[in-house]
Amino acid sequence: MNTTLRSFPIKCATCESLAQAPVACAECHSLLEHVSGADYFELFGLERSFDIAPADIQRKFLAIARNIHPDAFVSADAATQSVVLHLSSAVNKAYETLRDPVRRAEYILEVSGGKSAADDKRVAPELLAEVMMLREEIEELRAGGNTAAIAAIRPDIARKKDATLHKIADLCRRITADADASVHDDLRLQLNSIKYFDNLLAQLA
Amino acid sequence: MSYSDKIVEHYQHPRNVGSFDKADPNVGTGIVGAPECGDVMKLQIKCDDQGNILDAKFKTFGCGSAIASSSLATEWLKGKTVDEALTIRNTDIVKELALPPVKIHCSVLAEDAIRAAIADYKKKSEERQPATAGASR
Numbered sequence: 001m002n003t004t005l006r007s008f009p010i011k012c013a014t015c016e017s018l019a020q021a022p023v024a025c026a027e028c029h030s031l032l033e034h035v036s037g038a039d040y041f042e043l044f045g046l047e048r049s050f051d052i053a054p055a056d057i058q059r060k061f062l063a064i065a066r067n068i069h070p071d072a073f074v075s076a077d078a079a080t081q082s083v084v085l086h087l088s089s090a091v092n093k094a095y096e097t098l099r100d101p102v103r104r105a106e107y108i109l110e111v112s113g114g115k116s117a118a119d120d121k122r123v124a125p126e127l128l129a130e131v132m133m134l135r136e137e138i139e140e141l142r143a144g145g146n147t148a149a150i151a152a153i154r155p156d157i158a159r160k161k162d163a164t165l166h167k168i169a170d171l172c173r174r175i176t177a178d179a180d181a182s183v184h185d186d187l188r189l190q191l192n193s194i195k196y197f198d199n200l201l202a203q204l205a
Numbered sequence: 206m207s208y209s210d211k212i213v214e215h216y217q218h219p220r221n222v223g224s225f226d227k228a229d230p231n232v233g234t235g236i237v238g239a240p241e242c243g244d245v246m247k248l249q250i251k252c253d254d255q256g257n258i259l260d261a262k263f264k265t266f267g268c269g270s271a272i273a274s275s276s277l278a279t280e281w282l283k284g285k286t287v288d289e290a291l292t293i294r295n296t297d298i299v300k301e302l303a304l305p306p307v308k309i310h311c312s313v314l315a316e317d318a319i320r321a322a323i324a325d326y327k328k329k330s331e332e333r334q335p336a337t338a339g340a341s342r
Contacts, residue, residue, distance in 0.1 A: 117240040118310070128236045132245050135266045136224075195243030199266070 024067035031083060039111050040094035050108060050172035054099060061095040102194055105168045109191065112175050114184035123192045131196045138203050154204040161197035164190055208269065209303035215273035220280050223262040225249045230333055233326025237317040239310055244271045248278060248318035252326055256287045263318070270308035274298050274315035287323045
């Protein structure tokens with residue numbers, strides 16, 4: 001399994017043109033390298049980093065999607081077509097994961113060996129009680145038709161989610177090969193609170 | 206995926222929805238959550254001084270399976286002692302409600318809530334009637 005990051009451009013082995021984007025040659029659509037086992041960042045030819053520009057991710061995605069479009073492989077052998085099909089599904093998943101900051105952070109934690117939310121459900125001790133209290137409060141306000149009071153809760157929750165997202169970004173930057181395990185655990189803890197904030201915000205929309 | 210009649214029945218007519226006073230020394234409160242979906246569940250037991258569960262209530266903000274799991278849990282808790290209640294397993298809830306595999310975590314949440322409520326009750330009753338060994342503290 002080759003997981004080392006290839007730097008672009010890469011010379012296409014088939015037509016010898018210089019390919020600027022990963023996975024397939026833009027000129028002859030041959031697959032550039034064996035990419036099974038590559039993580040989402042490698043698939044996109046990006047460094048494993050939280051701080052990748054959304055525009056960059058989109059540009060790479062569009063270039064790769066164009067190069068591995070099934071139409072370009074109609075005359076390829078069955079094995080290649082199957083690889084391309086598999087790749088195009090992986091590339092789509094990679095794009096959905098990398099473009100979203102929370103999913104990107106989840107992915108960074110996963111590939112660096114951190115625990116999943118199912119394995120480590122911890123959140124800050126006060127958070128669950130606060131969420132429960134707010135959900136009950138919102139339910140009562142809604143029953144009483146008090147939309148103004150409901151709207152007034154929103155900015156505080158949005159601010160708390162924002163603060164959490166900043167902590168997540170900061171922890172992602174600290175996840176390196178020699179990072180202390182506590183960085184992984186802290187990142188898990190912060191990521192675990194996001195869905196609670198999202199559900200509250202959905203109630204307050 | 207379709208839900209069993211029992212899930213739908215508990216979801217449409219949840220039993221024992223509500224709250225007890227958290228500060229009541231005979232009330233144990235457990236608040237738990239599932240970070241994957243953001244569901245929150247509060248389960249409370251009201252006991253006599255011998256640790257018999259007289260009543261149970263819950264409040265769940267989550268999916269139908271989470272509501273059904275906690276509704277069923279409160280039904281099962283009533284009339285049990287707190288020690289008997291600790292033997293309730295999430296797999297019992299899965300079996301009774303025929304929960305689909307993707308919803309098993311909802312039953313885990315209900316079991317966690319039972320345990321948290323009992324732990325809270327036990328902590329309160331120890332504080333109220335300190336064991337003789339700990340009386341010198």
